[in-house]
Amino acid sequence: MNILELVSMALRTITAKPMRTLLTMLGVIIGVASVITLVSIGKGTTAQIEKQYEALGTNLLVVNLLGNGRAQQLDYDELMELELLPEIETIAPTVTKNNSNVKYERESESYNVIGTNDRYFTLMKTEIESGRALAEADVEFRNQVAVIGSEVAETLFGKADPVGQDINIDGSIFTVVGKLAPKGSSIGGTSPDSSVIVPIVTAIRTFKLGQIRNAYIEAPEVDQLAAAQTTITQFLTAKFKSSNGFRISNQDELMNARKEASSSLTNQMISVALISLLVGGIGIMNIMLVTVSERTREIGIRKSIGAQRRHIMMQFLMEAAVISGLGGLLGLLLGIGASLGWPMINPSQPTKLSLEIGLYALLFSVLVGIIFGLYPANKASRLKPIDALRFD
Structure with a gap:
């Protein structure tokens, strides 16, 4: 069974119950969208800081008495x-x-x-x-x-x-x-x-x-x-x-200090957003365990006609990956939309999209699906055909 067949089978399975699939994806969607939006805001803030300091020139000192x-x-x-x-x-x-x-x-x-x-x-x-x-x-x-x-x-x-x-x-x-x-x-x-x-x-x-x-x-x-x-x-x-008793700062020092503060805050918010991805992964694992339970007889039939353990495992892993991947794709689109729309809501806060971060977030969402799909897939692959066929 090749990859395309596995993807096609996974799509048929998850679209059979669209509402459940969408709710399962929700954590991944929110996580990816949040990461992209927060990174865009962080990069926009950094660009704004650089623009402010560049406008004043690079030959300026600021003296503060302490x-x-x-x-x-x-x-x-x-x-x-x-x-x-x-x-x-x-x-x-x-x-x-x-x-x-x-x-x-x-x-x-x-x-x-x-x-x-x-x-x-x-x-x-x-x-x-x-x-x-x-x-x-x-x-x-x-x-x-x-x-x-x-x-x-x-x-x-x-x-x-x-x-x-x-x-x-x-x-x-x-x-x-x-x-x-x-x-x-x-x-x-x-x-x-x-x-x-x-x-x-x-x-x-x-x-x-x-x-x-x-x-x-x-x-x-x-x-x-x-x-x-x-x-x-x-x-x-x-x-x-x-x-x-005093501090003398030049433009580079001031700019770097503000960029570091902005980056630190952004990283903290991204960490919170990544938790949503992990929660989404737990949701995927939970649904996949339910799916394994619901399809026990199907697994038994497939094994009885020659399906090997790796085939069953790949089938359920692919379903988990497709669910998380589609969630990541929806989150990517939502994050791009939020990043482009945020300056309209808050004109003083510019954003700067990073497609590289978007790609990483999408790949990470797929990885989360695979990792959290391992246990349900392994459980499904270990079922004995006789016990699976007797399951009611």
Whole structure:
């Protein structure tokens, strides 16, 4: 009996009871579909992270102070003097006040307020849709001005132009001088779309935020990044008398850290999805045992007319493999559909299909069917013809 005959016989057998077969496949379908969908989401997230960091360039450093207290703070003027060095092109220090109450007339919402300077917009590759960005004079003269993100503008002003209007931020009045074009998520986890950006010195004084603890620093060229990192490390070590109170990260380190975190979460979810495949395999074994019991007389007849043990075993193994394979194929199609449809449900979460992973999931589903079909097939092949024919 060749493979095609075995497959044909298996298809006839499992289609005789389609509902039972479909329910048996369900665990495999869910498992394969989940694996494909989760891998697509994971790869889409990774691609999104890479795109965000590539958009900012590869010559950017991020400085974070780790300790607390006045001894672990940066002075704005002292930090900006480093721009005079040839290995440092631009510095944009930042302070952040989370969940500030931003109000315009009767509209009110909570947004993050970022205090920074005019360089921030260039470093973050943000574009001004209307009005202007912050200017160096705004920082120097501590002007009460703000540039708002597209989401903030839509919530507070609707379709109206916000430039020139006054907004209330935690009881302080700021004049809107610019509106940002929509950008999406950023490397810091806070989207400029949902942020209010004000001069850094104004933010520190108005909201009593203390001194600077974070800064973005850009080198003129990628090959000067190492020199810039060395300079900043020496400056901070001398200032704080220690090299343990701060962290300096470059783009590659930040990107790899976020990719590893995303990959770890995806792998955990895939592990859960694989459990569904194993549960599906148990379901297949259970149904195959029932099938062996139902077809005991058939097995006896086949053995009495010359069928050998390996023929019976191959027949039932093929049935288990076909059930799991069809389940895997349906799961593959469902997973592809879910992967393509997910961005329509959640536009902020892109997906990226991996046909290689889909093929592996399909093959794994067939393997699960074969493994869990071994015991029922072996049981069927061991039946004695006389006992099988007497079975009622």
